[in-house]
Amino acid sequence: MKVRIRKYSWQLAPADIRNIRQAVFVEEQQVPPELEWDDTDEIADHYLAVLPDNSPAGVARLFSTLEETAHIGRMAILPVHRGKGIGEALLRHMMVEAAGQFSEIQLSAQEHAIPFYQQSGFHVCSEFYDDAGIPHVDMRCLAPKLVSDAFGVRQTPMLLGHDREAWLFDSESTMTALMDSVAGQARQRIWLYDRLLDHDLYDRLRFRELISTLARHHRLSEVRLLIHDDKPLVKRRHQIVELMRRIPSRIELRLINEDYPVEDQPFLLVDREGVVFRHDFYKPEGFAKFSDSGRARLLAESFQRMWDAGKRSLELRELPL
Structure with a gap:
């Protein structure tokens, strides 16, 4: 009507x-x-x-x-x-x-x-x-x-486990909006793989709050941060790292072990459905999927292999609270 x-x-x-x-x-x-x-x-x-x-x-x-x-x-x-x-x-x-x-x-x-x-x-x-x-x-x-x-085009847009269409992005603002929308629905895990914990992407207030909410309010939750370079962490005070040190049982960071095969494209995994995938470490270009269990499973297997071979960060010990 x-x-x-x-x-x-x-x-x-x-x-x-x-x-x-x-x-x-x-x-x-x-x-x-x-x-x-x-x-x-x-x-x-x-x-x-x-x-x-x-x-x-x-x-x-x-x-x-x-x-x-x-x-x-x-x-x-x-x-x-x-x-x-x-x-x-x-x-x-x-x-x-x-x-x-x-x-x-x-x-x-x-x-x-x-x-x-x-x-x-x-x-x-x-x-x-x-x-x-x-x-x-x-x-x-x-x-x-x-x-x-997207009104009139998509059903249940951005609903984790239901929205099966890909959301493409080619700008940082669109990418972070999609990243937050996926991460905000996490009930068990957020697994992040990137070159480093870029402040503009991962030290934003909203993203930190989403990480904190999952870690504090869901008993079996786990936040895993897997990166190549931890040296920037000692140059600027990173709030997610401080949060990790306060909740060490729920939030953990490891470094890639270059002696083992690693992925050359960053991604974010949420529970067993959500994926935010970038084509390049240095560009905000890629796609987000809110319901893609197949891709999420394959990326999770790759993440787990890199995680198991990963190393603890010595740089974090130098970060003052």
Whole structure:
């Protein structure tokens, strides 16, 4: 169904926005009014989906608390208009708008709505929790620009274990967005093979947080860093190395042993499905796959051989905390 999306500030928002939220959240889902109406409304942009005859069908809001992160919330479609694609149109309209300004979009999803958000490039990033008596999870999209450009072309874009199409990249910004999107869904392992731990690629705040989250919150997790050159590590304070020293049982670094065969192309492996593969150590060119168990298995076998032959880094002992 064709809909139009209108944007308002809270001060200028029509009564339809409040009325839909009242009907869906307060009356239908029994959310306490004191939880539904909050101060965030004052700083958010509010979106209203209307039908061709101008009748209101759904609402949502978008706001930001961090420079690079936007939040979508209070998304509600009136019961009579559900199942017609209105929610998808509303969500994707907001994502396209946000993608020009933000590198990450977060939201809190009710349990039943998880597949709905996965179809638009979001993945689960928390355990279940209770919000107003309703089970919720946090979800995020770490590459909103790439995802929004692929709307209508890909199903469940960037969902680990489901998105089987390759994502090509030829720039560092696209590569890091894909790398974060794969690594952010890790539940067991992140294996990284590269020439060195380049600061621009691996010492970014977001990537460090993804590594830390996996290492700290998943009991059987393992982060393996396999590199050729560790000398730059003593020249600049590398936060991932410091994190490794604080969680040595979960994060480990080894050096390539040149006496054994090694790969001449870097890659990142996530669990048993995700792959980010570069054609060259010195260029941000390659592809990412979110569901490629065959390639991931072959690369994992190669990684394991290099890892088993690898050496401990003596340079790390010189790094002060």
